[in-house]
Amino acid sequence: MNQLKVNQQQTIVALHQQGWSQRRIAREFGVDRKTVRRYLAGTNGSKSPSNPRTGVLALGGSGPDSLCEPWKEVIEAALKTGLSLQRIHQDLQREHQFAGSYDSVWRFARRLTAVLELPFRRMEVEPGAELQVDFGQGAWVVDEQGKRKRPHLFRAVLGHSRKAYSEAVWRQTTETFLRCLENAFRFFGGVTRTTVIDNLRAAVTRADWFDPELNPKLEEFCRHYGTVILPCKPVTPRHKGKVEAGVKYGQNNALKGRQFASLAAQNQFLAEWENQVADQRIHGPTKQQVKRIFLEVEKTRLLPLPASLFPVFEEAPRTVHQDGYIEVQKAYYSVPPEYVGRKVWARWESRLVRIFNQRREQIALHTRAEPGKFATDQAHIHSHKRVLVERGADWLLDRARLIGPHSGTWAEQMYKTRGPQTLRVLRGLLALAEKHPVAQLEAASRQAVE
Numbered sequence: 001m002n003q004l005k006v007n008q009q010q011t012i013v014a015l016h017q018q019g020w021s022q023r024r025i026a027r028e029f030g031v032d033r034k035t036v037r038r039y040l041a042g043t044n045g046s047k048s049p050s051n052p053r054t055g056v057l058a059l060g061g062s063g064p065d066s067l068c069e070p071w072k073e074v075i076e077a078a079l080k081t082g083l084s085l086q087r088i089h090q091d092l093q094r095e096h097q098f099a100g101s102y103d104s105v106w107r108f109a110r111r112l113t114a115v116l117e118l119p120f121r122r123m124e125v126e127p128g129a130e131l132q133v134d135f136g137q138g139a140w141v142v143d144e145q146g147k148r149k150r151p152h153l154f155r156a157v158l159g160h161s162r163k164a165y166s167e168a169v170w171r172q173t174t175e176t177f178l179r180c181l182e183n184a185f186r187f188f189g190g191v192t193r194t195t196v197i198d199n200l201r202a203a204v205t206r207a208d209w210f211d212p213e214l215n216p217k218l219e220e221f222c223r224h225y226g227t228v229i230l231p232c233k234p235v236t237p238r239h240k241g242k243v244e245a246g247v248k249y250g251q252n253n254a255l256k257g258r259q260f261a262s263l264a265a266q267n268q269f270l271a272e273w274e275n276q277v278a279d280q281r282i283h284g285p286t287k288q289q290v291k292r293i294f295l296e297v298e299k300t301r302l303l304p305l306p307a308s309l310f311p312v313f314e315e316a317p318r319t320v321h322q323d324g325y326i327e328v329q330k331a332y333y334s335v336p337p338e339y340v341g342r343k344v345w346a347r348w349e350s351r352l353v354r355i356f357n358q359r360r361e362q363i364a365l366h367t368r369a370e371p372g373k374f375a376t377d378q379a380h381i382h383s384h385k386r387v388l389v390e391r392g393a394d395w396l397l398d399r400a401r402l403i404g405p406h407s408g409t410w411a412e413q414m415y416k417t418r419g420p421q422t423l424r425v426l427r428g429l430l431a432l433a434e435k436h437p438v439a440q441l442e443a444a445s446r447q448a449v450e
Contacts, residue, residue: 009039012025012036012039012040013039013040016036016040022036022037022040066100066104066107066108066111067098067099067100067104068092068098068100068104068105068108069108071092071096071098072108072112074092074096075088075092075105075108075109075112076112078091079109079112085102085105085106085109086102088105088109089102089105092105125159125160126160126301127160127161127297127298127301128160128190128192128193128298128301128302128303129159129160129192129193129194129301130158130159130160130192130193130194130195130196131156131157131158131159131184131192131194131195131196131227132156132157132159132195132196132197132246133154133155133156133157133180133181133184133195133196133197133198134154134155134197134198134244134246134247135152135153135154135155135172135198135247136152136153136155136247136248136250136251137150137152137153137251138150138151138152138153138168138255138266139151139168139255139256139258139259139260139266140259140260141259141260141261141262141263141266142259142260142261143261143262144261148259149170151168151169151170151263151266152168152169152170152171152172153166153167153168153247153250153251153255154166154167154168154169154177154180155246155247155250156180156181156184157246158188158192158294158298159192159196160293160297160298161288161290161293161294161297161298162246162283162290162293163188163278163279163290163291163294163298164246164250164274164278165183165184165187165188165274166250166254166270166271166273166274167180167183167184167267167270168263168266168267168270169263170263174215174217174218175217175312177218178217178218178221178310181195181221182221182225182309182310185225185227185305186305188299188302189299189302189305190299190302190303190304190305191225191226191227191302191303191304191305192227192302192303193227193228193303194227194228194229194230195222195227195228195229195230196230197229197230216315216345216360217313217315219360220310221310224306224310225305225306225310226303226306227303249278250270250278253273253277253278254269254270254273254277254278255270278290279291279294311349312349312350313347313348313349314347314348314349315345315346315347315348316345316346317343317344317345317346318343318344318345318346318355319341319342319343319344320335320339320340320341320342320343320344321340322340322341324337324339324340324380324381325374326344326346326355328346328348328353329348329371330371330372331368331369331370331371331372331373331374331375332369332373332374332375333346333353333355333364333366333369333374333375334364334366334374334375334376334377334380334381335355335363335364335380336363336364336379336380337380337381339357339363343358344356344357344358344363345357345358345360348368350368351367351368352365352366352367352368353365353366353367353368353369353375364377364380393415393422393423393426396411396423396426396427396430397411397412397415397426399430400412400426400429400430403429403433403438403441403442403445404438404441404442404445405442406442406443406445406446406449407429407433407441407442407445409445409449410445410446410448410449411426411429413449414426429441
């Protein structure tokens with residue numbers, strides 16, 4: 001059975017008392033609704049406390065007077081600073097000659113936490129400092145045949161003025177997310193210094209509060225636009241509360257009870273709604289009109305837009321083949337020889353193919369080749385193979401003539417007949433000259449010529 005910590009249990013009860021539904025609480029904590037229901041049932045005394053040494057408990061009554069009562073203010077202050085119960089017990093023993101047990105501290109703290117619920121801190125930001133983005137559900141799209149499909153609603157909210165951009169899209173892919181984010185920056189006419197996002201798979205490959213791993217394409221997008229991505233803490237939507245509220249506002253005020261004949265029609269409506277309704281409202285916490293505070297204060301504080309749009313490209317990992325090439329869209333591209341057998345990262349668009357190592361350093365650049373063709377940078381040919389390739393047919397023919405007149409004649413006629421395909425054959429002839437007597441090669445070449 002999953003057990004939640006003391007503060008989580010207390011928060012569940014407090015949120016329920018504030019009118020939160022069990023579904024919403026479960027979504028906030030990332031747990032099953034049955035788990036929420038079980039702890040809410042415990043507030044009625046149907047659950048007995050679990051082992052206090054686990055730090056997990058079920059809420060109960062206030063209980064009898066405690067040995068901790070004289071030190072109530074000390075314990076409250078310690079709890080507010082985030083000290084563990086073990087640390088509090090140790091400090092009481094050392095500093096106040098406390099004679100009670102750890103369990104008595106645990107029981108007393110259990111009762112205190114019911115009234116020590118700390119409020120969330122509201123974070124206001126400077127103009128141009130932050131953009132918060134998130135997805136929700138859009139309105140139904142119903143085509144001429146009556147088929148219903150529900151898109152996603154992308155919404156981006158500026159942290160200072162609360163001006164927002166909305167767009168309905170069918171998918172939450174990395175490419176879609178980047179285009180929505182780019183459309184938002186272009187709509188605002190500038191770029192914020194930071195962008196707060198949820199840990200959606202299209203943007204974050206590994207969610208971590210301290211060291212998240214971003215999608216490489218998103219990192220490239222950030223460099224292009226000069227913004228910094230800040231994923232919020234996993235399962236903590238309040239860290240982007242402005243856009244959480246903004247998505248709900250868009251859903252309830254703009255889209256609720258409506259349906260559209262196409263995705264384009266929904267986006268046209270959203271654009272008009274942002275201009276005529278959302279921009280004109282007086283925002284509750286700021287007591288300012290959204291449009292006025294954006295135009296007069298925030299817009300001029302945004303970073304300038306780059307000259308070009310973010311390029312459309314695809315990318316994927318590749319393993320370098322033993323011949324020193326990787327395959328992209330059925331064409332082959334060379335890499336430096338030291339990467340043979342290793343993983344690299346390929347990025348391609350309509351004209352170019354770029355290849356990066358695992359540190360995201362570019363190690364090769366090619367123009368796009370047709371399927372089945374090879375694109376080779378001569379610098380990528382290993383030194384012991386480069387001699388034969390770079391010296392070409394003339395050098396090979398000269399070496400064949402040095403074996404003898406018949407070998408030279410045979411080589412010349414072979415090259416004249418079969419062209420560049422003969423180069424490998426000529427290298428084979430020179431290899432034979434290192435293993436067999438010249439007389440035997442001359443005799444064989446004379447017979448072949450005749």
